[in-house]
Structures are given as C-alpha cells and as structure tokens.
Amino acid sequence: MRINPADTSYGTFCELIGAYRMFYVTQAALTSGIIDLLDNGGGATSNEIISQLDLKQAEGNRFLALLEHAGLLVRSNQQWRLSPFSKTYLSQSSFSSQRSSLAFEPLLMENWRQLGTILQEGQGALIQEQPQDQYLERLQLFHHAMAEAAQxxxxxxxxxxxxxxxxxxxxxxxxxxxxxxxxxxxxxxxxxxxxxxxxxxxxxxxxxxxxxxxxxxxxxxxxxxxxxxxxxxxxxxxxxxxxxxxxxxxxxxxxxxxxxxxxxxxxxxxxxxxxxxxxxxxxxxxxxxxxxxxxxxxxxxxxxxxxxxxxxxxxxxxxxxxxxxxxxxxxxxxxxxxxxxxxxxx
Ligand SMILES: C[S@@+](CC[C@H](N)C(=O)[O-])C[C@H]1O[C@@H](n2cnc3c(N)ncnc32)[C@H](O)[C@@H]1O
Structure with missing residues (x-):
C-alpha cells in the first residue's frame, strides 16, 4: 500500500489503520476450518458450515457475510463456495497455495511492533538466540513460505x-x-x-x-x-x-x-x-x-x-x-x- 502524498481523504486513513484486519480475517477463515470445509468444491449452506465447525450461530453468520464481502467466499442459491482468489491462494490443493506464508507472517509481527527500538538501537537489536528446536521449526516454516512464493x-x-x-x-x-x-x-x-x-x-x-x-x-x-x-x-x-x-x-x-x-x-x-x-x-x-x-x-x-x-x-x-x-x-x-x-x- 502506498499513500498518494496529495491524498487527504479520511477514507485512506481508515484503510491504513485497519489494513492488518484483513490478515486476521484471512487467518481466521483458515483456522476456523471454513476454507478446508469448502475446498471440495461442493458448497455448503450457512447452517451446515456452522454446525460442522461448531461455530456460534450469530457470530458464524456474521463472519460468513464478511468473508463474502471481503472476496474470500462467494454465495449462490444459499450455498457457500471458495472464491477464485481463495481457491488460488488458500486451497490446500492449489499449486499456488500460500498457506505457509500466512503461518510464517505472525512470527515477524513482534519485531515489526518494535521498529522504534531498532531505529534507536540499530539493526539486529531485536534478534535473539533461540532454542535449537524453535529455531529449526521457524527455519522450516521460512523455507516452506519461500517455496510457496517461488511457485x-x-x-x-x-x-x-x-x-x-x-x-x-x-x-x-x-x-x-x-x-x-x-x-x-x-x-x-x-x-x-x-x-x-x-x-x-x-x-x-x-x-x-x-x-x-x-x-x-x-x-x-x-x-x-x-x-x-x-x-x-x-x-x-x-x-x-x-x-x-x-x-x-x-x-x-x-x-x-x-x-x-x-x-x-x-x-x-x-x-x-x-x-x-x-x-x-x-x-x-x-x-x-x-x-x-x-x-x-x-x-x-x-x-x-x-x-x-x-x-x-x-x-x-x-x-x-x-x-x-x-x-x-x-x-x-x-x-x-x-x-x-x-x-x-x-
Ligand atoms: C531468501 S532465500 C531465497 C530462496 C530462493 N532463491 C527464492 O528466491 O525463493 C535465500 C536463500 O539463500 C540461501 N543462502 C543464504 N546465505 C547463503 C550463503 N552464504 N551461501 C549459500 N546460500 C545461502 C539461504 O539458505 C536461502 O535458501
């Protein structure tokens, strides 16, 4: 995202401060199981999704409506399906799936939160030794995310x-x-x-x-x-x-x-x-x-x-x-x- 320096609209400001929300929406679409449930292409009704994934009725309906609005799901004849975007990047079976990238990104967020510290203390200030098992797990996720992007x-x-x-x-x-x-x-x-x-x-x-x-x-x-x-x-x-x-x-x-x-x-x-x-x-x-x-x-x-x-x-x-x-x-x-x-x- 880039702000046109001449753009003084409050709408742009609202989009800017809420940009992180779409990341969490996408992550929750995956962790809730909605994406995988719809991945077989058959479609499902709201009630089927909510009962199979054990979601709260009202909250589940609100979230599904948001996913449609966000472009991650499409609905016709009361059946929910993955949008072409979700099929391409979120479906487990997609050649272009980016699920490891979505899993890796949160590992970077803590350091992003502390950018101010780096500006004062210098590059590398936030990097800490990690226990070997954590380091290897992180490295593996990094390589999976790189491989997905490389596709x-x-x-x-x-x-x-x-x-x-x-x-x-x-x-x-x-x-x-x-x-x-x-x-x-x-x-x-x-x-x-x-x-x-x-x-x-x-x-x-x-x-x-x-x-x-x-x-x-x-x-x-x-x-x-x-x-x-x-x-x-x-x-x-x-x-x-x-x-x-x-x-x-x-x-x-x-x-x-x-x-x-x-x-x-x-x-x-x-x-x-x-x-x-x-x-x-x-x-x-x-x-x-x-x-x-x-x-x-x-x-x-x-x-x-x-x-x-x-x-x-x-x-x-x-x-x-x-x-x-x-x-x-x-x-x-x-x-x-x-x-x-x-x-x-x-
Ligand atoms: C950011 S990844 C890029 C991987 C791939 N080329 C791509 O574009 O997706 C950087 C790669 O360079 C390798 N690498 C980093 N330092 C290296 C070095 N000193 N000698 C050989 N490979 C190195 C890493 O192990 C990693 O696989």
Whole structure:
C-alpha cells in the first residue's frame, strides 16, 4: 500500500489503520476450518458450515457475510463456495497455495511492533538466540513460505526471461528448494541446472531434486574455500547465473565482493540475473527493506541504481531491469549487448 502524498481523504486513513484486519480475517477463515470445509468444491449452506465447525450461530453468520464481502467466499442459491482468489491462494490443493506464508507472517509481527527500538538501537537489536528446536521449526516454516512464493514468482520470472540457445547451464546461487531451477528446466529441458545453497539446505532438498539435468552443489558462498571450489568446478560454463532473493540477505560490501567473485562463472555471452525486491521500485520493495531491518542482522533492499553499480563493477556493463507483476524485479546483466537471452516486458 502506498499513500498518494496529495491524498487527504479520511477514507485512506481508515484503510491504513485497519489494513492488518484483513490478515486476521484471512487467518481466521483458515483456522476456523471454513476454507478446508469448502475446498471440495461442493458448497455448503450457512447452517451446515456452522454446525460442522461448531461455530456460534450469530457470530458464524456474521463472519460468513464478511468473508463474502471481503472476496474470500462467494454465495449462490444459499450455498457457500471458495472464491477464485481463495481457491488460488488458500486451497490446500492449489499449486499456488500460500498457506505457509500466512503461518510464517505472525512470527515477524513482534519485531515489526518494535521498529522504534531498532531505529534507536540499530539493526539486529531485536534478534535473539533461540532454542535449537524453535529455531529449526521457524527455519522450516521460512523455507516452506519461500517455496510457496517461488511457485508464483518463478513463473513470472521465466515468462519474462527466455534463453535463446536450446542448451546451456544455469547456476542458481541461494536456490532454496530449487523451485526456480525446476520451473526453468521444465520449460527448457535441454539445459542443465546447478542448485547451490548451504549444505544443510541442499541435504533437505536432495530427495525432491534428483533428476538427470539437475546437480546439487552445496556451498556457503561466503566461505572463501567453498566458493573457490564452486568457481573452479563451473568456471565459464554458465549461460545464466541466478541470484534470486539472495542479494537482499547481505550488506553492500558482501554483495560487491560476492558478485565480483562469481562473475567468472558466467560465460562470455551469459547473463547474471539478480531477481529481488528493490526499495525504489515500488512500495512493496520499500517495505521489504524495513522487513530486513527488523528481522535480520544486515539484510536490506537496494535501489536499482545501487545494484546496477554493483554488477557493473563486477564486469557486467549492460543492464536491463524488468518489473514483474508481483512487485519483484529481474535485473539482467551481461558483458555484451546481445547476450543469450531475450526479455519479455509485462
Ligand atoms: C531468501 S532465500 C531465497 C530462496 C530462493 N532463491 C527464492 O528466491 O525463493 C535465500 C536463500 O539463500 C540461501 N543462502 C543464504 N546465505 C547463503 C550463503 N552464504 N551461501 C549459500 N546460500 C545461502 C539461504 O539458505 C536461502 O535458501
């Protein structure tokens, strides 16, 4: 959400202070069981929903009416059904389901509540050691949420960036569960993919990633020895090196060094793609910067020109940015004017 600075309407103010309510409405639609109950597509009446989920009669009816108003349910002939929006993002069986993202977001809210403390004490002030079991649970939820977002965002990215050669190698650094790579290889099956992430992440994704044209290459890219080994293994081989949502995890110096070091992976006509949120691209990217401020030690989002300058420093003189539909941007950088990809603007 962005307020037009010239907008002085009280309606905008009301929407602003109540914005969090829609999050809780969506969460309650799930936790009450309403979404799952209607997920079979058959529909149900108010009384069926209320009695099956053991809701209070009056409150249940008021909540159902709100869900219709909010666009999460539709009603015809006294039957409630999921709206297309709910079917897409809330249904358990949807390819684009975002249920883990909804479960993960509340873990971030406590730090958002304390933004003022960070402004006075600095980034990282709120980050506390957690017991190992809590940390692992949180990490798992984070990876599930990332993977869900990647289902949608990878489609947007590979609609916009298309390789020209039929064959080649794509290396994904900080690949997470490999959703971006698998989506790419599905479209371009004669390419080979190299999935690179921290060793424990690679271990977790190994079972789902096994395929002939996908290699796992565990590597902490901040560890000089591990990075050197990766570069020696793949020097000059990549038509595409992808950094998707890795750039925002690190500070400017770390990114500058990292991009300079990984540049030799990219072959002469190849491209480096930095897919991320940018703080001056839209309000989502601007808010993402504060999310990093609240929840990480040194993460941040960059302005487009800051990242262009970092990739230019690494030897990629030609840059093109493509704004994707859900607020992320692909910054495509190459050494030549005619690299191995074509780009489609939305
Ligand atoms: C925000 S997630 C992005 C995942 C995926 N690329 C995407 O866009 O959904 C960042 C990923 O980078 C990985 N990562 C962070 N630091 C790393 C490092 N030093 N070396 C290798 N991978 C790293 C994390 O484990 C995580 O999977």
């Amino acid at each position: 949608v965002r990878s489609r947007e990215l590979w609609d916009a960036v298309v390789p020209l050669p039929e064959q080649g190698t794509i290396i994904d650094l900080g690949a997470g569960d490999g959703t971006y790579l698998r989506a790419f290889l599905h479209r371009h099956p004669r390419w080979c993919g190299v999935l690179c992430d921290l060793p424990d992440v690679c271990e977790r994704v190994a079972p789902q990633s096994a395929s002939e044209n996908l290699t796992l290459s565990p590597c902490n890219v901040l560890d000089q020895k591990e990075l050197d080994a990766l570069i020696e293994a793949y020097r000059g081989t990549a038509g595409i090196v992808l950094l998707s949502n890795l750039h925002h995890c690190y500070a400017p110096d770390e990114n500058r060094t990292l991009l300079q070091q990984i540049a030799p992976l990219v072959n002469n006509n190849g491209v480096l793609i930095v897919h991320d949120f940018f703080r001056d691209a839209n309000s989502f990217g601007a808010l993402y910067d504060l999310h990093m401020l609240a929840n990480t030690f040194n993460g941040r989002t960059y302005s487009i020109s800051e990242t262009c300058s970092i990739v230019t420093n690494a030897g990629f003189s030609y840059t093109e940015t493509i704004e994707l539909p859900s607020f992320s941007l692909a910054l495509v950088a190459s050494r030549t004017q005619h690299p191995v990809i074509k780009t489609n603007k939305y």
